[in-house]
Amino acid sequence: MRFEGKHSFFKGKKIKNFNNLPYTLSRHHQLYMCMRQTGVDGNKSNNFLYDGDLVSCGREINFNAKYPNLFNSFSQLVGVNLQDELVVYETKSTSIHGLRYEPGCALVLRYENDDPVFGIVRDSIVFKKDKYFVIQCTSGPAALNQHILHHTLELTNDFIIRSFCSLEYNWPLSVGKLVTMNINTHTCEIF
Structure with a gap:
């Protein structure tokens, strides 16, 4: 039996x-x-009791060729002086501690006066078994649309790179499109 x-x-x-x-x-x-x-x-x-991080299939890329503006911040983040050609592994999605990160999901980077400042994940990169995200910044705190109870995201052309360990708020959030606006369903209390 x-x-x-x-x-x-x-x-x-x-x-x-x-x-x-x-x-x-x-x-x-x-x-x-x-x-x-x-x-x-x-x-x-x-x-x-942890299976590990799940990294989907991807390809090896030259980090300097794809992101020349982020090379200095990435070398500071990694903590070493990097060569001219840095080969990293770019993935389509990464699952860390059960949270799935894909290009297009939003992350809360910080809060300013109780308003969230979002960033949109554009790429996931693996370098020496550590996971990094290339994040497109938004223009300051997201405005809450009271009518539809969503935050409106206005994207800029600025990109930053963050490691998974340095994220204070590491929950990926979905981003949708409403006519011409990027909106995000982020929980908030309305008084």
Whole structure:
């Protein structure tokens, strides 16, 4: 029967200690769980119960050729002096901790006077197993349209690059089009 499958760990052990059987079984189980949670070098594992980041298919590109204006900020973000030709992996979508980032989704970059400042993700880049986003900026805080309860986004031609770790608000938000405006459904309280 499959109903007793959860007891297979305890049934599979052959223990010749009948004095305190619950203590012996629980001790073996705790040692087994400690062994599973340790990393290769014997330290605590960082990704126990986490499958890892999912990166979709993409291609290798020359970062300097595609984004010459972002080269200096990317080298500061990475923390090294980069060569003239920097090869990075550009993906169509990235899933980090269950959150899916695709080109066209919005991120809240910061708040100014309780109004959100958005940015639109244009590309996802992987460099040395770290995830970076090329973000198109908006012109200041987004105006809330009271009629349709959406924020209106006005895009500029400015681009920035941010790593996933440096995002304070890392939830991707959907962006839709309403006639000629980019709108975003961002939760807000109306008093």
